[in-house]
Amino acid sequence: MAKILLKYLWIACLLTQSCAAVQPQANPDVKVVTAEGQAAINKSAPLLAKKQALQDAIRQASMQGSVNVHSQTLIDQNNVSIDAVSMRTAAAVNNTKILKEWTTDNIYHVIATVELSADNSCSPHYRxxxxxxxxxxxxxxxxxxxxxxxxxxxxxxxxxxxxxxxxxxxxxxxxxxxxxxxxxxxxxxxxxxxxxxxxxxxxxxxxxxxxxxxxxxxxxxxxxxxxxxxxxxxxxxxxxxxxxxxxxxxxxxxxxxxxxxxxxxxxxxxxxxxxxxxxxxxxxxxxxxxxxxxxxxxxxxxxxxxxxxxxxxxxSCYPFTTRIIEVKDNQVFIEAGAQERINVGDQLVVYSSTGEDLNVDGGMSFVGRDKQPTGVLTIINITPRYAIGRLEVPARELGIRVGDWAKSW
Structure with missing residues (x-):
């Protein structure tokens, strides 16, 4: 009876687009959570919005696992000057699967299942x-x-x-x-x-x-x-x-x-x-x-x-990152290939530079340039040492240059 009830709750979650339903699983150290995420579609880049929506779903699912909450309240002259709450999840994300995706009013929505590992370790895909x-x-x-x-x-x-x-x-x-x-x-x-x-x-x-x-x-x-x-x-x-x-x-x-x-x-x-x-x-x-x-x-x-x-x-859970070594029209060459287990069809988020170089300590410490996610690179060809990908929006429109980053989300 319990299994039948759980099945109906799972179906109800999908129909109502709600989140936080937990599936049964054999491994007690792995918790499978269903969550909804969303992100705005900017610069006619739905693939990037999809990645960001999935990341939002992962964040929502992670909060269903082990969460550490820290709050801080400061009182100044009987008034609250700072009231902040920060949260950090202790579980690691192993696998995700998108069950449903759609767009409404330039907002990308996804419903995904997320595997949370209690031992805080991941199975890395890339070398x-x-x-x-x-x-x-x-x-x-x-x-x-x-x-x-x-x-x-x-x-x-x-x-x-x-x-x-x-x-x-x-x-x-x-x-x-x-x-x-x-x-x-x-x-x-x-x-x-x-x-x-x-x-x-x-x-x-x-x-x-x-x-x-x-x-x-x-x-x-x-x-x-x-x-x-x-x-x-x-x-x-x-x-x-x-x-x-x-x-x-x-x-x-x-x-x-x-x-x-x-x-x-x-x-x-x-x-x-x-x-x-x-x-x-x-x-x-x-x-x-x-x-x-x-x-x-x-x-x-x-x-x-x-x-x-x-x-x-x-x-193991740290995102894979590599550099862009060449940009030709809408094709982007990255400094990673078959050796790193890159495959045709893989998608990496491209981070491009914005603004000027950042320096702190009176200019004595170089930080670099601020990097922001600007597009999604879909791999179309690979060699042992490098791979070639295509962007959904031309590189010149996104301001992508040699030295920028391509990163697994």
């Missing part, structure tokens, strides 16, 4: 490009001259390898580049130059990547062997033991920046302790069997594996 830069040591004195010098480049190299093996990333390696002249101040970049993009954004643009991976080795300190309290044979034995059995702290910070905006989107510190033979011989390289056979190397490898999993999870 995202990421480049790894070096992990400098915050205190050079913590590494002996007789130990391996491969950590600076080896940790990001192995992190990249694991991300590539996940199948969801295309990786590049520039571990010889150090983003942090002052590692102790990371993740601050310290390269602010008036009216110029940051070094990080330049690296992303020149290598055609979406994300920039970086980090700092915060701690590799070995417990001091210089002073042992007490005297006699026991203190002498303890002093000798310190040369063989010691305690070493390990602390590694890992960062991921959005190469298009320069925003820091992932930051995590990993710490551990090693007791025993804590030294890593100079001939050992990160990722090798001999490196993993050492106590310190084994812990660092475990941190690399954990960081790889955390990054994959954090970026």
């Amino acid at each position: 995202k490009r990421i480049i790894a830069t070096g992990f400098p040591l915050a205190n050079q004195g913590q590494m002996s001259a007789h130990e391996t010098q491969d950590l600076h480049t080896g940790i990001p190299r192995e992190l990249n390898n694991l991300l590539m093996e996940s199948g969801n990333f295309i990786v590049s390696n520039s571990a010889n580049i150090n983003l942090y002249p002052r590692p102790d101040l990371a993740p601050e970049l310290q390269d602010r130059t008036a009216y110029h993009p940051s070094k990080l954004m330049q690296i992303a643009a020149s290598n055609g990547v979406q994300f920039v991976l970086s980090g700092v080795i915060r701690d590799l300190e070995v417990e001091s062997t210089e002073y042992i309290s007490g005297a006699g044979p026991l203190a002498f034995a303890r002093s000798l033991a310190r040369d063989v059995i010691a305690r070493r702290g390990i602390g590694i910070d890992v960062y991921v920046h959005d190469g298009f905006t320069g925003a820091l989107i992932f930051q995590q510190r990993y710490v551990d302790t090693v007791i025993g033979d804590v030294w890593i011989p100079s001939s050992y390289t990160v990722g090798s069997e001999r490196f993993n056979s050492t106590s310190t190397g084994e812990k660092i490898t475990q941190i690399i594996e954990q960081a790889s999993n955390d990054i994959s999870r954090a970026l």
Whole structure:
């Protein structure tokens, strides 16, 4: 009887164009919600309005999941000066399906089903490009001259390898580049130059990547062997033991920046302790069997594996973004193709520049140009390295230029 009632409620939702009906599903961690969204049709671009209406439906559906609500009220001279409410959904969107769509009075409407995952992870459709830069040591004195010098480049190299093996990333390696002249101040970049993009954004643009991976080795300190309290044979034995059995702290910070905006989107510190033979011989390289056979190397490898999993999870729901590399009449070439799993028929939202360059801090920090969604690009041809798409409105009318962005919504 309950199933029959639920079926009639589902039909009623479709007929009345109402939202917030939940479908039954086998997986208890996935909640399927039906919601309605709408958006205005501007510049004779119904495809863009459809995308925006679907995004509105996703937003409405997400509010049916786990929502954190924060309110703020300020009173000034017995009057309410600020009364604000903000909401943030904790569920992740996995799949969407449009059930019905129509237009009325230049407004695009959609009714869609939205899958919300309670574990806050997504199944990425596109492979995202990421480049790894070096992990400098915050205190050079913590590494002996007789130990391996491969950590600076080896940790990001192995992190990249694991991300590539996940199948969801295309990786590049520039571990010889150090983003942090002052590692102790990371993740601050310290390269602010008036009216110029940051070094990080330049690296992303020149290598055609979406994300920039970086980090700092915060701690590799070995417990001091210089002073042992007490005297006699026991203190002498303890002093000798310190040369063989010691305690070493390990602390590694890992960062991921959005190469298009320069925003820091992932930051995590990993710490551990090693007791025993804590030294890593100079001939050992990160990722090798001999490196993993050492106590310190084994812990660092475990941190690399954990960081790889955390990054994959954090970026799984992040939209795929690529750059426009050529505009010819109504055809737009993007810097992504079959390698990124782009397919003929895929649709990406194009973000074009509006206004002048944005600078803050008295002009010392370059932010970029404001990007606004202006059209939808439908892919008509693909190659391994790039793809060609067609806009519903000519590019010149939308002001789309080389360097603008194409993004999965």
